[in-house]
Amino acid sequence: MIPAPFDYVRPDSLAGAVAALAEAGEDAKVLAGGQSLLPLLRMRLAYPEVLVDLGGIAELRGVRDDGDFLWIGAATTHYEVLHSSLVREHCALLARATATVADPAVRHRGTIGGSLAHADPAGDLPAVALVLDARMAVSGPDGVRELAAADFFVDYLTTAMDDGEVLTGLRVPKVWAGWGFHYEKFARTAQSWAVVGVAAAVRERDGAVAEARIGLTNMGAVPVRARAAESAAAGAGLAAGPLRAAAEQADAEAAPPSDLHAQADYRRHLARVLTGRALAAAASG
Amino acid sequence: MGRVPRVHTTIDGVVYQDEVEPRLLLIHYLRDRLGKVGTPIGCDTSNCGACTVHVDGLSVKSCSMLAVQADGCAITTIEGLAPDGGHPVQRAFADCHALQCGYCTPGMVMAAVDLLRENPDPSEAEIREGLEGNLCRCTGYVNIVRAVRAAAEEMGAPGARIHPAPEAAVLPGGVPGAESAAHASAPAGGGTGR
Numbered sequence: 102m103i104p105a106p107f108d109y110v111r112p113d114s115l116a117g118a119v120a121a122l123a124e125a126g127e128d129a130k131v132l133a134g135g136q137s138l139l140p141l142l143r144m145r146l147a148y149p150e151v152l153v154d155l156g157g158i159a160e161l162r163g164v165r166d167d168g169d170f171l172w173i174g175a176a177t178t179h180y181e182v183l184h185s186s187l188v189r190e191h192c193a194l195l196a197r198a199t200a201t202v203a204d205p206a207v208r209h210r211g212t213i214g215g216s217l218a219h220a221d222p223a224g225d226l227p228a229v230a231l232v233l234d235a236r237m238a239v240s241g242p243d244g245v246r247e248l249a250a251a252d253f254f255v256d257y258l259t260t261a262m263d264d265g266e267v268l269t270g271l272r273v274p275k276v277w278a279g280w281g282f283h284y285e286k287f288a289r290t291a292q293s294w295a296v297v298g299v300a301a302a303v304r305e306r307d308g309a310v311a312e313a314r315i316g317l318t319n320m321g322a323v324p325v326r327a328r329a330a331e332s333a334a335a336g337a338g339l340a341a342g343p344l345r346a347a348a349e350q351a352d353a354e355a356a357p358p359s360d361l362h363a364q365a366d367y368r369r370h371l372a373r374v375l376t377g378r379a380l381a382a383a384a385s386g
Numbered sequence: 387m388g389r390v391p392r393v394h395t396t397i398d399g400v401v402y403q404d405e406v407e408p409r410l411l412l413i414h415y416l417r418d419r420l421g422k423v424g425t426p427i428g429c430d431t432s433n434c435g436a437c438t439v440h441v442d443g444l445s446v447k448s449c450s451m452l453a454v455q456a457d458g459c460a461i462t463t464i465e466g467l468a469p470d471g472g473h474p475v476q477r478a479f480a481d482c483h484a485l486q487c488g489y490c491t492p493g494m495v496m497a498a499v500d501l502l503r504e505n506p507d508p509s510e511a512e513i514r515e516g517l518e519g520n521l522c523r524c525t526g527y528v529n530i531v532r533a534v535r536a537a538a539e540e541m542g543a544p545g546a547r548i549h550p551a552p553e554a555a556v557l558p559g560g561v562p563g564a565e566s567a568a569h570a571s572a573p574a575g576g577g578t579g580r
């Protein structure tokens with residue numbers, strides 16, 4: 102189908118984008134890679150009057166070393182994230198999960214900021230942002246603010262950003278040396294979204310888990326930290342048995358949906374099984 | 387709804403300058419405005435990949451990009467991949483019977499060329515993963531995977547001689563590297579400089 106008509110602006114600075122959004126009011130929408138928005142426009146599930154394209158804003162793109170943090174610009178494409186040596190070095194979990202997003206052509210256009218701002222519960226990157234303690238940098242007419250990932254995702258397709266605000270990037274603390282990572286995704290067909298996904302980070306000491314972090318994709322309206330399983334994993338031996346036992350609590354904090362892809366109880370089962378696998382893989386990698 | 391943006395593009399080596407409605411999808415610009423109907427539309431959901439073209443050397447689903455977003459870009463469609471339709475990937479698709487109805491083929495070929503740019507010597511699993519954004523309702527993919535492997539070898543994949551893929555061994559003309567000299571000038575990246 103053909104999208105409904107809209108006006109299009111392509112500012113060349115962040116300030117220009119914020120001004121364009123303020124001028125256009127609530128019927129404006131940000132356009133990043135378009136890989137979620139254009140299908141919605143084509144199905145006429147969204148009909149903004151103005152699209153503010155971030156594609157011309159160089160300052161929103163790229164990965165750089167920022168002291169104690171890694172800065173990842175919101176308009177950095179999935180492809181660029183995958184090819185960033187800084188990402189591989191400081192937050193390999195993000196590269197692992199990004200490699201499972203969609204397919205190569207979608208990854209060439211889709212952006213990390215778009216994936217986070219879209220806040221799809223089935224999206225792979227929100228749970229990763231949660232596990233990595235990423236801070237979301239947001240700019241709007243009232244200035245700049247920073248939100249913890251845990252406060253950023255508030256509901257189904259809804260973030261804590263106000264109308265007129267732009268996600269400019271994320272800051273990931275460089276505290277992950279010595280951790281192993283894995284992203285375990287269960288999807289039924291090629292290029293499809295996760296029925297359930299598990300982002301795991303494990304720090305090992307003396308042949309046991311010193312600390313574990315677990316984030317769940319599509320186990321609720323927002324990404325979920327599986328804190329009960331994290332505590333159970335701490336101190337567990339690195340063999341599959343103890344890690345699987347800890348993973349039995351993976352769904353304790355989750356409220357998974359029932360939809361055409363899976364029933365809630367099946368999602369709970371998947372979360373436990375996939376968490377066991379993700380912890381084992383993270384512990385050995 | 388007022389302003390009609392102008393877009394400047396280079397498409398299959400030709401420079402275009404046009405006024406386009408913002409909502410015009412790149413695929414509709416290519417097909418309906420420029421008459422480049424070699425690139426088909428297969429779905430409404432960005433899933434099928436039939437519409438795949440290269441934008442600045444990278445595969446993109448042209449139904450999922452606005453024509454205005456292509457301003458300043460170099461685009462290669464299936465029509466511009468090789469002047470005579472003789473890109474090694476195109477020839478391998480014909481040789482390996484990698485198509486039946488052919489509807490997915492333009493997108494499949496463009497995705498495969500991009501895959502080989504990134505990974506000139508892919509394994510079968512890597513080919514399947516690299517083409518996961520392209521759906522084929524006819525072939526069952528087996529011959530498509532063979533064709534990409536055969537093209538990789540013809541284009542000089544270094545590992546081909548060391549680990550010939552089992553399927554490749556039975557291909558007509560599948561002697562690794564035997565024909566590569568004759569086609570050394572074919573633009574491996576679709577002529578977009580990557």
Ligand SMILES: Cc1cc2nc3c(=O)[nH]c(=O)nc-3n(C[C@H](O)[C@H](O)[C@H](O)COP(=O)(O)OP(=O)(O)OC[C@H]3O[C@@H](n4cnc5c(N)ncnc54)[C@H](O)[C@@H]3O)c2cc1C
Nearest residue numbers: 131133134135136137138203211212215216218224225268
């Ligand atoms: C076939 C297909 C399969 C896919 N599979 C997966 C998958 O398996 N896993 C997965 O995680 N994703 C998947 N995706 C989605 C993909 O990751 C998108 O790239 C992503 O969801 C959106 O990023 P984008 O840059 O394209 O954003 P857009 O589509 O441009 O925007 C999406 C939304 O976010 C808003 N937005 C974008 N950027 C900003 C910003 N900087 N500030 C404020 N608001 C902003 C827009 O206004 C819009 O509402 C798939 C997409 C397709 C087409």
Ligand code: FES
Nearest residue numbers: 428429434435449
């Ligand atoms: S037409 Fe199906 S992905 Fe573009």
Ligand code: FES
Nearest residue numbers: 486488522523524
């Ligand atoms: S050959 Fe018919 S869809 Fe692929």
